[in-house]
Amino acid sequence: MTLLSLRDVRFRYGPSAEALRGITLDVASPQVISIAGPNGSGKSTLLDVVAGLKRPSDGTCEVKGRPAASYKRAEFCRFTAHVPQQVPQGIPYTVEQVALTGRTPHGLGLFDTVEDVRAADEALRRTGTDFLRRRRFSTLSGGEQQRVLLAAAICQRPEILLLDEPGAHLDPKNEAWLWTLLRELRDEGCLVIVVTHHLSLAARHSDRVWLLRCGELAADSAPAEAFDPARLSEVYEVPFHRLEDRVGRVYLSYGE
Amino acid sequence: MANEPRTRAKAALWSSLALMIAVAVIAPFVGGTSLDFGNLSRQEGPDLQILLSLRIPRTILALIAGAALATAGALFQALLRDALATPSNLGVSSAASLGAVIAIALLPGDETGWPVVWIFALGGTAVVIALVAALRASARFTPITLLLSGIAINGICASMVLLLHSLAGITRSFQITHWLMGGIDAVEYPVLACLAIAVTPPLIWILASARSINVISYGDAWAAGRGIDCADLTWKGFAAGAILAGVTTAVTGPIAFVGLIVPHLLRRVTGPDHRVLLPACVFCGAAFLVICDTVSRTVLAPVEIPVGVVTALMGGPFFVWLLWSR
Numbered sequence: 001m002t003l004l005s006l007r008d009v010r011f012r013y014g015p016s017a018e019a020l021r022g023i024t025l026d027v028a029s030p031q032v033i034s035i036a037g038p039n040g041s042g043k044s045t046l047l048d049v050v051a052g053l054k055r056p057s058d059g060t061c062e063v064k065g066r067p068a069a070s071y072k073r074a075e076f077c078r079f080t081a082h083v084p085q086q087v088p089q090g091i092p093y094t095v096e097q098v099a100l101t102g103r104t105p106h107g108l109g110l111f112d113t114v115e116d117v118r119a120a121d122e123a124l125r126r127t128g129t130d131f132l133r134r135r136r137f138s139t140l141s142g143g144e145q146q147r148v149l150l151a152a153a154i155c156q157r158p159e160i161l162l163l164d165e166p167g168a169h170l171d172p173k174n175e176a177w178l179w180t181l182l183r184e185l186r187d188e189g190c191l192v193i194v195v196t197h198h199l200s201l202a203a204r205h206s207d208r209v210w211l212l213r214c215g216e217l218a219a220d221s222a223p224a225e226a227f228d229p230a231r232l233s234e235v236y237e238v239p240f241h242r243l244e245d246r247v248g249r250v251y252l253s254y255g256e
Numbered sequence: 257m258a259n260e261p262r263t264r265a266k267a268a269l270w271s272s273l274a275l276m277i278a279v280a281v282i283a284p285f286v287g288g289t290s291l292d293f294g295n296l297s298r299q300e301g302p303d304l305q306i307l308l309s310l311r312i313p314r315t316i317l318a319l320i321a322g323a324a325l326a327t328a329g330a331l332f333q334a335l336l337r338d339a340l341a342t343p344s345n346l347g348v349s350s351a352a353s354l355g356a357v358i359a360i361a362l363l364p365g366d367e368t369g370w371p372v373v374w375i376f377a378l379g380g381t382a383v384v385i386a387l388v389a390a391l392r393a394s395a396r397f398t399p400i401t402l403l404l405s406g407i408a409i410n411g412i413c414a415s416m417v418l419l420l421h422s423l424a425g426i427t428r429s430f431q432i433t434h435w436l437m438g439g440i441d442a443v444e445y446p447v448l449a450c451l452a453i454a455v456t457p458p459l460i461w462i463l464a465s466a467r468s469i470n471v472i473s474y475g476d477a478w479a480a481g482r483g484i485d486c487a488d489l490t491w492k493g494f495a496a497g498a499i500l501a502g503v504t505t506a507v508t509g510p511i512a513f514v515g516l517i518v519p520h521l522l523r524r525v526t527g528p529d530h531r532v533l534l535p536a537c538v539f540c541g542a543a544f545l546v547i548c549d550t551v552s553r554t555v556l557a558p559v560e561i562p563v564g565v566v567t568a569l570m571g572g573p574f575f576v577w578l579l580w581s582r
């Protein structure tokens with residue numbers, strides 16, 4: 001059974017705004033997949049379709065052998081966690097309470113179970129945010145908030161983790177840590193799909209890249225092939241340069 | 257909840273329950289006419305009649321109405337992520353008021369033998385719930401459209417009430433004014449039983465949904481990723497809150513501020529967790545309205561101030577202080 005299968009998926013925001021134009025993809029095993037592409041190319045829309053938050057206008061999106069739309073939300077979120085691009089604002093809850101929202105699909109009993117608390121503890125520890133657990137979420141920096149939201153998603157114990165620009169507010173140290181964590185999650189059997197603009201890190205840490213251009217798939221391949229400078233220059237409409245250091249680490253630079 | 261917040265939450269819940277019980281026990285013995293405990297124990301004079309037929313039913317009505325309005329307010333504020341959302345500005349209270357005003361202005365009234373004002377007020381609430389159900393069926397059902405639709409319904413109902421008020425004769429116009437001021441009057445025990453039966457299922461549903469309500473208060477994008485069917489929860493929550501506010505308004509008339517002041521005050525004590533906040537709203541909303549009703553019938557006794565005026569006069573300045581002291 002494939003984990004994820006998209007067949008000719010199209011999505012329109014209106015009669016003249018087609019965000020996805022016939023996307024066909026298959027994912028059979030846990031891996032780290034980066035979705036890259038220019039602004040407005042359909043990255044977040046594709047992630048939302050996979051997350052079951054948007055229904056394709058045409059085509060099918062199947063997750064674990066069933067159409068994403070056929071699952072009840074709680075049932076779907078027991079194995080899929082989605083972290084949106086926008087950090088929720090004005091949240092009056094503590095970091096621990098935010099992390100515990102990840103347990104919602106696993107049971108709506110009024111009180112947190114021992115398992116809930118254990119999962120939250122582990123997730124906060126893994127994201128390095130356990131020392132913030134009593135802090136009010138709204139008082140954290142943008143980077144800390146992103147790590148706490150990631151903790152909530154991990155607390156959900158997903159088989160499929162969908163992240164929309166999770167490194168947007170992270171400093172270099174934390175972004176390097178983020179990609180290491182994503183690979184750890186993959187090794188534990190989780191399919192990680194991440195929307196990112198940080199192509200050098202994506203090139204180094206992803207198993208596969210979906211490169212989008214104007215709602216179409218410009219590449220679906222290993223990073224070395226997808227991030228070919230000529231292809232990137234064409235997709236992003238800016239000259240790209242590929243550099244490699246002595247140990248084979250790839251750096252992508254752009255601009256004149 | 258971790259240990260420290262859990263202890264605080266337990267303390268807040270037990271304190272609010274104790275407050276409600278204390279207020280409910282004391283209030284029937286406070287009023288313009290002093291009750292003689294000797295007469296009560298000997299069952300002599302009018303004291304027992306005043307206690308059983310007037311004071312206790314009023315107290316029970318205030319308890320139910322206060323609990324329902326405060327809980328509905330807290331619920332709407334969470335579902336719509338709007339600190340000012342209440343049954344009043346979502347069109348529920350004004351639709352119930354329009355129903356009641358239609359009955360007062362256009363129907364023969366008590367001659368029918370039916371409680372037409374209550375029936376029409378409930379009808380007004382049912383129309384709002386049906387309109388929101390129609391909105392739910394469309395793709396445009398979001399907290400914003402729900403809020404804006406409520407504001408539009410509120411405006412239309414308020415205009416219709418004004419129109420009917422201006423066309424009614426003097427007697428009926430006075431009745432309309434009196435009804436619109438809101439009041440806790442002594443009603444018969446079967447009415448109180450019906451009211452309790454009507455508000456209990458939505459109250460239970462709301463309290464049982466507190467964990468989902470916590471998550472939806474983060475916003476739809478976050479809640480949907482945590483397994484919440486946001487449109488479904490918003491619709492069911494609106495219907496539950498509308499039933500609470502609608503049936504209460506049908507009996508008491510519109511009473512403003514309870515759904516605004518009580519949840520905001522309690523958030524400062526209990527924190528934002530709806531698993532604690534909502535039951536605290538039940539207890540403290542009940543206590544608050546009993547206190548307001550007691551003030552309304554004692555301050556200028558034997559003249560009685562409409563309880564809606566008291567809630568606004570007590571709650572308004574307090575609310576402003578609350579906001580400024582943040």
